[in-house]
Amino acid sequence: MLDIAAELDRWCEQGRDFAVATVVATSGSAPRRPGAALAVDAGGTAVGSVSGGCVEGAVYELCRAALESGQSVVERFGYGDEDAFAVGLTCGGVIDVLVTPVRSAPAGPDGGGEPSAAVRPAVAAALAAAARGEAACAVRVVDGPAGLLGGALYVRADGGHTGTLGGHRELDRVAAGEAKALLDAGRTATVEVGADGSRCGAPVTLFAESSVPAPRLIVFGAVDFAAALVRAGSFLGYRVTVCDARPVFATRARFPEADEVVVEWPHRYVESTAVDGRTVLCVLTHDARFDVPLLERALRLPVAYVGAMGSRRTHEDRLARLVEAGLGPAELARLRSPIGLDLGARTPEETALSIAAEIVAVRRGGSGAPLTGGATPIHHDGPRGPAGAAAG
Structure with missing residues (x-):
């Protein structure tokens, strides 16, 4: 919804x-x-x-x-x-x-009105918050005692909530707590609440639908490949930032489709900007002056993906420098380098496609192998981002 x-x-x-x-x-x-x-x-x-x-x-x-x-x-x-x-x-x-x-039918003589009218305020509040780009979770009953199906609860990022699931305060409280946990993770899921937890005399199945702000894709290096990756990232639903220390290259004119263009040393920017478990970092500079200080910090952050462009020789040199900087095997294993899947890409657009494909594979738990002739599932339930994305 x-x-x-x-x-x-x-x-x-x-x-x-x-x-x-x-x-x-x-x-x-x-x-x-x-x-x-x-x-x-x-x-x-x-x-x-x-x-x-x-x-x-x-x-x-x-x-x-x-x-x-x-x-x-x-x-x-x-x-x-x-x-x-x-x-x-x-x-x-x-x-x-x-x-x-x-529906917006008027309340009945007892003040309760019909179930669908009681649902409207919570649903409307959740829709308004999501439309503004705010974190929001809408909870509805999928299965449970008669009278509960049709309720709705809007849960905010702070755990506060509007609406009710059939007028059961304890169920509303438990549902709000479950929804907040899912909202913190940017996840949409069904939740089973036992009879004791719901205080309704029977188990209740809830559907908690989360909407969170778009995940971030930060592209370091204002190069031609970056322009193509910005377009691919926007297409995938990311909020895209381009960062480069060179003001002559990091301009809005060169990256009109980016949500943000930042002139700053990459390692300083990654230290100061907000990232989370859905953030994707793509290092396209392939210059040790920029790469090593940036990756030294990036590989220690709780982000979803860190990839770096460069030849295999560049990669080996980069790894040696990062070891000298004090990074251990577990941190180095997080680095996707050379960046992208093997598509035989040549052009900036093809390279952006290979990078985007790897990001999706990591996000969804895919192997990157051809589906033709394979026996693996087409859809995976592995690592996920928003969202949505909605996430969600």
């Missing part, structure tokens, strides 16, 4: 009623990850996708029905060999979809 927050936030501001179908669980070769969403408004307008086209028509109708009834529902879509024309995923995967109506 939060992956289409910008559009749904506009719908909320316009007072439009809608239902949103969100992938909450997958298995096999499912085309979209948990968090992928399709929303349909009262006029029949649709935005987003849950399957890349396989079951969109059926999910569209589920949304229309949920808008009419005001009731949330969970539906499973898979592939049945016995009926090739049945609605399902031709890729062989299975997805569970949670459909939540978000």
